[in-house]
Amino acid sequence: MTDTSKSARPEPAAPPAPPAPAAAPVVAAPSAGPSARARRRRGTWGWAGTPYLFLLVPILLLVLFTYIPVGNMFWYSLTSWDGLDKTKDFVGIDNYVEVFTRPELFSVFVVSLYYLAGSFVQMALALYFATILSFSTRFRNLFKGILFFPYLINGVAIGLIFMYFFKAGGTLDTILTLIHADGLIQQWTGNPDVVNFSLAGASVWRYMGLNFVLFLGAIQSIPGQVYEAAELDGANRWHQFRYIIAPSIKPIIGLSFILAISGSLAVFEIPFIMTGGANGSTTFVIKTMSLAFQFSKVGLASAMAVVLLVIVLLLTWVQRKIVPDEKVNLT
Amino acid sequence: MSVLATKTATASKYVTLVVASLAALVPILVIVVASLKGHDELLTTGPFDAPANWLNVDNYVTAFTKGKMVQGFANTAILLLVSVTGTILIGTMAAYAIDRFTFRLKKTVVAAFLLATLVPGVTTQVATFQVINTLGLYNTRGAAIALFLGTDIVSIYIFIQFLGSIPRELDEAAVLDGANHVTIYRRIILPLLKPAIATVVIIKGIAIYNEFYIPFLYMKDTDLGVISTALYRFKGPFGAQWEVISAGVVIVIIPTLVIFLLLQRFIYNGFTSGATK
Numbered sequence: 001m002t003d004t005s006k007s008a009r010p011e012p013a014a015p016p017a018p019p020a021p022a023a024a025p026v027v028a029a030p031s032a033g034p035s036a037r038a039r040r041r042r043g044t045w046g047w048a049g050t051p052y053l054f055l056l057v058p059i060l061l062l063v064l065f066t067y068i069p070v071g072n073m074f075w076y077s078l079t080s081w082d083g084l085d086k087t088k089d090f091v092g093i094d095n096y097v098e099v100f101t102r103p104e105l106f107s108v109f110v111v112s113l114y115y116l117a118g119s120f121v122q123m124a125l126a127l128y129f130a131t132i133l134s135f136s137t138r139f140r141n142l143f144k145g146i147l148f149f150p151y152l153i154n155g156v157a158i159g160l161i162f163m164y165f166f167k168a169g170g171t172l173d174t175i176l177t178l179i180h181a182d183g184l185i186q187q188w189t190g191n192p193d194v195v196n197f198s199l200a201g202a203s204v205w206r207y208m209g210l211n212f213v214l215f216l217g218a219i220q221s222i223p224g225q226v227y228e229a230a231e232l233d234g235a236n237r238w239h240q241f242r243y244i245i246a247p248s249i250k251p252i253i254g255l256s257f258i259l260a261i262s263g264s265l266a267v268f269e270i271p272f273i274m275t276g277g278a279n280g281s282t283t284f285v286i287k288t289m290s291l292a293f294q295f296s297k298v299g300l301a302s303a304m305a306v307v308l309l310v311i312v313l314l315l316t317w318v319q320r321k322i323v324p325d326e327k328v329n330l331t
Numbered sequence: 332m333s334v335l336a337t338k339t340a341t342a343s344k345y346v347t348l349v350v351a352s353l354a355a356l357v358p359i360l361v362i363v364v365a366s367l368k369g370h371d372e373l374l375t376t377g378p379f380d381a382p383a384n385w386l387n388v389d390n391y392v393t394a395f396t397k398g399k400m401v402q403g404f405a406n407t408a409i410l411l412l413v414s415v416t417g418t419i420l421i422g423t424m425a426a427y428a429i430d431r432f433t434f435r436l437k438k439t440v441v442a443a444f445l446l447a448t449l450v451p452g453v454t455t456q457v458a459t460f461q462v463i464n465t466l467g468l469y470n471t472r473g474a475a476i477a478l479f480l481g482t483d484i485v486s487i488y489i490f491i492q493f494l495g496s497i498p499r500e501l502d503e504a505a506v507l508d509g510a511n512h513v514t515i516y517r518r519i520i521l522p523l524l525k526p527a528i529a530t531v532v533i534i535k536g537i538a539i540y541n542e543f544y545i546p547f548l549y550m551k552d553t554d555l556g557v558i559s560t561a562l563y564r565f566k567g568p569f570g571a572q573w574e575v576i577s578a579g580v581v582i583v584i585i586p587t588l589v590i591f592l593l594l595q596r597f598i599y600n601g602f603t604s605g606a607t608k
Contacts, residue, residue, distance in 0.1 A: 050428075050432065051428040051429075051434045052428075052434070052436075054424045054427055055424070055425055055429075055440060057421055057424070058421050058422075059443070061421065061477075061480055062443060062447060062481070064477075064481060065459060065477070065482050066447040066450060066455070066482065067447070068458075068462055069455035069458035069459040069462060070450060070458070072458040073455055073457065073458040076457070076458060083461070128347075129347075129351060132347070133348075137344070137348070141595075143348050143352060146351075146356060147351060147352070147355055148599070149355065149591060150355055150359075152541075152591055152598070153541075153584055153587060154541045154558070154559055154583050154584070154587065155541055155559070156543050156559045156560075156563050157583045157584055160362075160562070160565070160577075160580050161358050161359060162358065164358075164365065164577070165358045165361075169377075170378060171357065171358060171361045174379060205355070205358070213599055213603065217599070217603040262451045265451070266451055266453040268453065273563065273566075285453050285544075289456070292457045292460070298461075302458065305454045305456075305458075308451075308454045309451075309454045309455075312449070312450075
């Protein structure tokens with residue numbers, strides 16, 4: 001990268017640099033270099049290869065850890081590879097047929113629906129709390145901090161916290177006994193009919209804070225005068241929400257939808273730590289992990305991953321069709 | 332609105348806030364209480380009963396000494412330092428090249444980065460594992476570092492976004508003074524990107540501290556255990572000892588809590604800009 005230095009040259013008669021704040025200490029370049037190329041046009045002076053040198057490592061990593069895996073995944077999904085063998089036997093679409101015909105494989109996508117439903121609950125709660133905390137409230141920062149903090153906690157710690165919460169005679173059972181609702185006591189993570197509700201609940205607890213802070217940030221960026229004007233026009237709180245707050249946070253809600261969908265398909269830590277995927281709580285990531293690394297079915301696991309990737313891409317595409325938005329350019 | 336209605340609205344607002352705060356705090360507080368109880372005490376008392384001795388630190392000692400927590404913190408610290416530094420270097424370099432240069436393949440490069448954001452990391456793990464294995468990184472810290480660096484496109488975007496708001500006149504003035512590209516990058520771009528760097532340090536730092544999947548899958552060796560995997564391993568030997576597990580959980584949460592209390596404002600801003608930009 002050093003040879004680029006030659007193309008810059010010192011210019012003894014150069015006018016003093018315009019007031020460059022703080023960034024001033026510029027090192028003098030070697031006094032050798034030839035001249036006129038130095039300032040042709042903005043950003044285009046110097047050796048044409050310079051930007052590629054700066055991009056070398058980022059692009060290498062991008063190819064290595066995104067494009068090669070995606071490409072290989074498609075290839076593996078058409079084979080019966082076990083992950084170790086030197087040869088990979090081509091089996092056509094057999095793996096895909098298996099994904100769609102073996103109910104225990106496809107069921108992981110059904111499990112993610114619980115988390116998807118949970119993330120809608122989570123967004124509704126986040127929207128409610130963001131709205132009320134955007135108006136003046138006592139202890140506002142304290143409430144904000146308490147509601148957000150769970151999002152920062154280590155996922156393994158959260159898994160263990162909720163194992164204790166849901167275990168027999170644990171926190172939840174004790175609370176239910178205290179309020180004389182013993183009848184509701186369940187095997188929260190042992191009963192296949194209940195387990196996904198419990199786990200999705202833990203997931204809402206974990207992620208609500210992020211949605212809440214994103215919504216709150218968007219609401220607080222609305223200038224105060226807008227509310228004042230609305231109040232003069234006789235708008236009540238509901239009108240303010242409906243006609244001022246809701247429209248201005250539409251982009252962030254759109255983004256949250258994408259995050260909710262890809263998040264509910266990528267659920268891993270909470271079910272893995274709390275149940276290990278038992279009692280019908282196996283999610284996509286747990287299933288592909290055990291298929292690929294325990295049962296050496298890399299081909300089949302890859303086919304599932306391809307199906308998931310296609311689902312995510314389709315949903316993202318649909319979402320962008322529905323909410324064609326300027327700002328949502330990144331998930 | 333009548334006075335009564337306003338009062339009811341205000342009251343219900345605070346009631347919901349208090350209920351939500353309790354829902355957020357109680358699951359954590361009962362863990363703190365459990366971590367202060369003895370083994371038999373925990374079995375015979377309820378989760379809400381106060382511990383006999385509020386200053387009982389036995390479980391913390393056990394968690395630290397037998398739970399490999401010190402090693403976990405050391406390994407996490409190494410990963411944090413290397414990966415965060417690397418992310419900043421790579422991200423700022425990529426952003427500098429993309430924002431400040433015009434070159435033939437620019438559109439292709441930008442599209443390649445954009446497209447990659449659509450691929451959720453978890454979907455490709457089966458194949459990523461083979462890449463790591465081929466590179467000979469399996470069961471080394473290199474695996475986690477490579478993945479933390481290689482799959483972070485959000486940081487690059489934060490840097491590009493921020494760089495766009497720094498006037499190019501500064502670079503041009505430096506060119507007139509005879510600076511080369513490396514000098515401009517080091518002396519102008521990096522210092523001016525400080526606020527964006529702070530954002531990335533916070534988001535990335537918290538993400539790495541909390542990461543479980545990558546170290547669990549790629550660093551099976553217990554000596555390489557990070558804080559998450561060390562805590563996960565509590566489930567084995569301490570399976571029935573909730574007082575020790577609870578102490579481990581509290582130990583893991585405390586650094587997060589301290590950082591949060593110290594850097595609240597930066598953390599909120601960091602996550603807001605990290606998600607929307």
